[in-house]
Amino acid sequence: MLQSFQAPRLDRGSVRTLGHVRLCCVTVIFVLALAATVTGAGLSPYAGLLALAWAGLSLGQIALFARERAAHRLEQLVTATLCVDGVVIAGLIAFTGGIWWCGAVLYGVLTVATASLLPLRRVGVVGVVGLMSLAGVLALQAAALLPDSHFFGVPSMRGAWGPAVAGVLLVTVQMLGLGWTQYNLTRMLRQRALRYRALMDAAQDLVMVLSHDGLLTHVNRAALSMARCERPEMLREGVPRLLVSDDVPVFRHRLTRALQGETQTMMLRARAFHGIRWLSCTLTPMVPGLQTTSVLAIFRDVTDDRLAAETVRHSEARLRAVFNQAAIAIALLDLDGFFVDVNPAVEQLLGYDSAGLIGRRWNAFSPPEDLEFTDELIAALHLQQRENLTIQQRFVRNDGRVLWTLLTISRVDNPSGSTGLIAMLQDITERRALEAQLTWQAFHDPLTNLANRALFRERVEKALGGRTVTPGSVAVLFLDLDDFKTVNDSMGHAAGDQLLFEVGRRLLNATRGCDTVARLGGDEFAILIDQVRESADCVRVAERVLESMQQPVQLDGTEVTVGSSIGIVRNSGAESADDMLRNADVAMYSAKQRGKGRFTLFEPGMHDKAVERLRLQTDLRVAIENDEITLRFQPIVTLEDGTPFGFEALARWSHAEYGDVSPNTFIPLAEETGMIVPLGCTILRAACREAVRWNALPGLSAPIGLTVNLSGRQLEEAAVVAHVRDALLETGLDAARLTLEITESALVHNSDTMRHRLQQLKELGISLAIDDFGTGYSSLSYIRQFPVDVLKIDRSFVEGLGRSSGTDAALARTIIALADSLQLRTVAEGIEVEAQRAMLRELGCELGQGYLYAKPMLAGDVGAWLADALGIPRPAAPRGTPPPPARTIARIGPGSATTTEPVSA
Structure with missing residues (x-):
């Protein structure tokens, strides 16, 4: 133009x-x-x-x-x-x-x-x-x-x-x-020139025409605006008016070459009102390619573009610095998965330098078995089926070590229009190992390395949910160690843990590799047997387990034999894992009740018994809170003349629905649930109060003693000594009148602790008796270690006295002789006939109790019974109380006989 x-x-x-x-x-x-x-x-x-x-x-x-x-x-x-x-x-x-x-x-x-x-x-x-x-x-x-x-x-x-x-x-x-x-x-040419000048002035760029001597012949308004002068002044001073002085020689040199027919481009600095501006200058000859007398100069303000480019360069420099200094491994790839650029973290992660990575496909560093999977991922990104993905991917380092990474790949559209991938890799090898360890720990028992309850339950559910599962094809064996607490308390927890580990090992050896053996907690184990054809399969496994348990275990140089009780249940087609575990537990409890060291197959009726037992447990708690547990007192007399020596306090529970509940039922239940501790404290206080009342009867020639049973669970409590002391102080009973009975099996539970605890009780001034002696684990060494005063002969030995077999008599004689040698008093339980009394007296037994003398009686009847037995006045009954019925009073002595006489108030 x-x-x-x-x-x-x-x-x-x-x-x-x-x-x-x-x-x-x-x-x-x-x-x-x-x-x-x-x-x-x-x-x-x-x-x-x-x-x-x-x-x-x-x-x-x-x-x-x-x-x-x-x-x-x-x-x-x-x-x-x-x-x-x-x-x-x-x-x-x-x-x-x-x-x-x-x-x-x-x-x-x-x-x-x-x-x-x-x-x-x-x-x-x-x-x-x-x-x-x-x-x-x-x-x-x-x-x-x-x-x-x-x-x-x-x-x-x-x-x-x-x-x-x-x-x-x-x-x-x-x-x-x-x-x-x-x-x-x-x-016409003049008008055209005016139009051309208007177009020049409307242009945003600076447009000038220079002659061969460098003078301006034409200049547009944009150039005048930047130079801040009028047209005549600009035409007179020329381009130097606009440029920074250092750039004028460069412009003149390029103008000379443009006059020779060469198009020139350069970057120049202009002095503008708001500072230095960068101009892109293009010098074009009027006749391109030939020597000419005029040149067209076009200046374009590129300051903003230059600043933007500078900003981009700084941004790219910062990004490059971040890219190179980033702790996380970052790599740029093309759409085919080939490395284009990597930062030093990638080199350190994979053990290769950039030359060994760039140009190679990223899955070339993956294990061969992962290639198909990684190819599918790259194809999905290439076909835009996925914009990004995050996976855990394995890579093989240069040294051959396999590491796990958290790989995130995203599609990136470059400003040039091309599309690539950016990958970020984070080494999670240690994290995966820790996760695997935590996962293993979450589903395994840390002591035995067996499956825990959660994993066992999951596998039972999986077995029950199989497509080919049929009724009876899945079985669960629930195993509980017999008297494990005895070992744990007597030999310490370390020995108990060692025993549990050995039990787990034996269970694995006694089962198939496809079976699941789990420790559910404490001394409870379970075995899952899949693909069971008949009940005999379960029985054979249970027999192998029981047989393996019969072998002694060496614990700190001591041989220990521990038995186990096993409950077996097979699926009926509708149970869940929880149902099978519950039913197996019920069957195991039934096996323990039958004598331990055996297995029992689950029967539907067992569940009803378990429900009844649970109900009794709940009702017992309510009965204890409401003081519904009452006391009965059975006399203890001298076998020689039947003189009252004391009374044993016995707990009784009259249930509203079941009637009188046997102590053999609710006492073990209270011990298992821990309710025996508050119940024992209540019984001890009530019995002591009654003993104080007996000893206040007029005419007594000697004090009457009180015997109270103390369970092993109570002895485990450190506060038992304080409870006994408080009961004596609260009731005012003389400590010499109180005897605490301890079961023989309780002595072997943590013997050091028991010995210390019994010694503290002994220091209160009370007497200690071993109940049911001869039926448990006591030995002469145990008797000598503990400060006991009385041995009570179990009724099982008394029942056999007078029969043809002399075994029971020999056992009774041995116990009495042992007590005499240790200067201990003996009390025989369960005397019901005169022959038993006579033989026990002949063997040297000093005291006894049983129905021959009296059944357990209410506290209100003790005073009358004592008065009749001792021949002293009866205590006055409260006004309005009906006269008591005739009682059977056994007067045993030389030449005496058992008589029944009415006793008036």
């Missing part, structure tokens, strides 16, 4: 070449015509031929200018007019003769010379030539019209003046038309 400010022109080489040829033709024609005139020779045909050649050249020049679309139309018009003149003059020369047409030839020479040699920038030159030619033609015409003119008197020339004058007039008219056309063209 801006190149239009330079006057357009034709190819001067082509124009001048044709003009020179035409000039030569005209010159030759003129010389030939002049020679013919002087010599009188007839050269007109030759002149005509040359004229035709001249006409052809003129027509060729017309065709040339018609093809030159880029040339200025004014030049085409002027040159075409001259060529037409040449054709006309050629015609005149061809059809006339003589020296008289020399004027026409001279006109042709002048016009051709003007068109060929003079620049066609001004039509005025052509106009002057035309006027001169017109004047010459008019002068010749005037001379020819003179009657006496000799020069123009040739008849042959008179016919040529008409065409000559017409040609001259044609040229003159053309010159006038050209002048008018030039005026219109000048006005």
Whole structure:
């Protein structure tokens, strides 16, 4: 657009070449015509031929200018007019003769010379030539019209003046038309220049036109605004007005090269109102590729772009720094999964340098068995089925070590339009190992390494939910160690743990590899047997387990044999894992009740018994809270004469639905649940209060003692000594009157603790008795270790006295002899007939109790019984109390007999 400010022109080489040829033709024609005139020779045909050649050249020049679309139309018009003149003059020369047409030839020479040699920038030159030619033609015409003119008197020339004058007039008219056309063209070009200037001023870029000497010829408004000056001042000072002084030499050097025809681009700094601005400058020659006299300069403000680019560079530098310094491994990949770039963390993670990673596929560092999986992931990302994914992926390091990573891959669209992948890898090898360990610990017992309750339950559910499961095909064995607490308390928890570990090992050896052995907690184990065909399969497993348990276990140099009770249950087709475990537990409890060391198959009725037992447990708790447990007192007498020695306090529970509940039922239940501790404290206080009341009876010659049972669970409590002391202080009972009975089996539970606990009780002044002696684990060494005062012979030995077999008598004799040797008192339980009393007395037993003397009685009946037995006045009954019925009073002594007599109030 801006190149239009330079006057357009034709190819001067082509124009001048044709003009020179035409000039030569005209010159030759003129010389030939002049020679013919002087010599009188007839050269007109030759002149005509040359004229035709001249006409052809003129027509060729017309065709040339018609093809030159880029040339200025004014030049085409002027040159075409001259060529037409040449054709006309050629015609005149061809059809006339003589020296008289020399004027026409001279006109042709002048016009051709003007068109060929003079620049066609001004039509005025052509106009002057035309006027001169017109004047010459008019002068010749005037001379020819003179009657006496000799020069123009040739008849042959008179016919040529008409065409000559017409040609001259044609040229003159053309010159006038050209002048008018030039005026219109000048006005049009001025308007076009104004439009071009408006376009320049509207441009956001700085646009300037510089001459060959570096001066500005044109400048737009944007340049003036940045330079903060008016147009004349800018045109006068030039580009240095705008630029920083250090950049002016660079601009001038590039301008020189642009004037030589080379397009130049550079970055320059401009002084603007709001500081230094960066300009992108392009210098374009007006005639590209050729030496020119003017250059178009376009300056574009790229400060914001440069700042943005600088910001991007800084951002990229920061990102690169973060990329290189990141602790997490980051890698860039293409869509096919090949490494494009990696940070040092990746190199450290995989043990390769960047050269060993870039260009290789990422799954090339994965184990072979993972290749198919990783190929599918890459394909999903490539096909845009997934935008990102996070997986746990294995990689093989350069040293061959396999590590687990948390791999996150995401698609990334680059600004260039390409798409790649960014991968972040985090080493989770240790975390996976820890998770695996925690998972293992969550489903395994840390002591025995067996499955725990959660895993066992899960596997039972899985076995019950199998497609091929049939009723009876799944079995659960519930195993509980017998008297494990004895070992744990007597030998310590370390020995107990060692025993549990050995039990777990034996259970694994006694079962199949496909069976699941679990420790449910404490001394409880369970075995899952799948694909059971018949109950005999379960029985065989239980027998192998019991047999393995019979082998002694070495614990700290001591051989210990521990038994186990096993409950067996098979699925019926509708149970859950919890149901099977509960039923197996019920069956195991039934096995323990039957004598321990055996197995029992679950039966539906067992569940009802378990429910009943649970209900009793709940009701017992309520009964203890409501003081519904009552006391009965059974007399202890001397076997020699039946004199009362004391009473044993016995707990009784009358249930609203079940009636009287046997102590053999609710006492073990209380011990298992821990309710025996508060129950024992209540019984001890109540019994002590009654003993104080007995000993306050008038007429007693000797104090009456009190015996209270103390369970092993109570002895385990450290507060038992304080409880006994508080009961004595609260009731005022003399400690010498109180005897605490301890079961024989309780002595072997944590013997050191028991010995210390019993010694503390002994220091209170009370007596200690071993109940049911001979039925448990006591030995002479245990008896000697503990501060006991009384041995009680169990009723099982008393029942056999007087029979044909002398075994029970021998056992009773041995116990009595042992007590005598240790200076201990003996009490026989369960004496019901005189023969038993007589034999026990004969064996040396001192005291006894049983139905022979009296059944357990209420506390209110003790005073009357004592009065009758001792022959002292009965205590007065409370007013309104009915008289008691007749009682059976056994008076045993030398020559005495058992009598029944009514006793009045």
